[in-house]
Amino acid sequence: MESKNRTIISVVGKDAVGIIAKVCTYLSDHHANVLDISQTILDGFFTMMMIVDTSAADQSFGDIQKGLADVGKDIGVDIRCQKEEIFEMMHRI
Numbered sequence: 001m002e003s004k005n006r007t008i009i010s011v012v013g014k015d016a017v018g019i020i021a022k023v024c025t026y027l028s029d030h031h032a033n034v035l036d037i038s039q040t041i042l043d044g045f046f047t048m049m050m051i052v053d054t055s056a057a058d059q060s061f062g063d064i065q066k067g068l069a070d071v072g073k074d075i076g077v078d079i080r081c082q083k084e085e086i087f088e089m090m091h092r093i
Contacts, residue, residue: 005055006035006084009068013077015046023048023079026071030064031056046077051084 011023020039027034032054039048057064065081072079 004083004085005053007032007052007054007061007064008082008084009048009050009052010080011039011046011048011050011072011077013046013072013075015041015044016076019046019075019077020048022071022075023050023068026068027052030059030067032064 009023011019013019020037024034032052033056034050035053036051037048038050039046041047054061054064059067061081061083068079068081
């Protein structure tokens with residue numbers, strides 16, 4: 001799969017019921033497919049990383065980025081999205 005269609009999503013904040021459900025519902029509603037997901041709770045803080053295929057999405061990357069940031073504000077977490085190729089370049093040693 002081309003990395004230009006893959007997005008890295010990170011979610012960080014205080015743990016609460018429904019965080020994964022709300023993020024995944026938003027993605028599903030906009031035809032983005034979750035390829036991989038990892039989440040953990042450390043001393044009451046929730047963290048999650050996702051790899052998402054946006055090739056069939058009905059919104060632009062910018063709209064998905066803003067929409068997820070808004071979802072994060074609504075549920076009290078910080079949600080950030082990056083294109084996979086940008087993420088890889090930033091973390092290259």
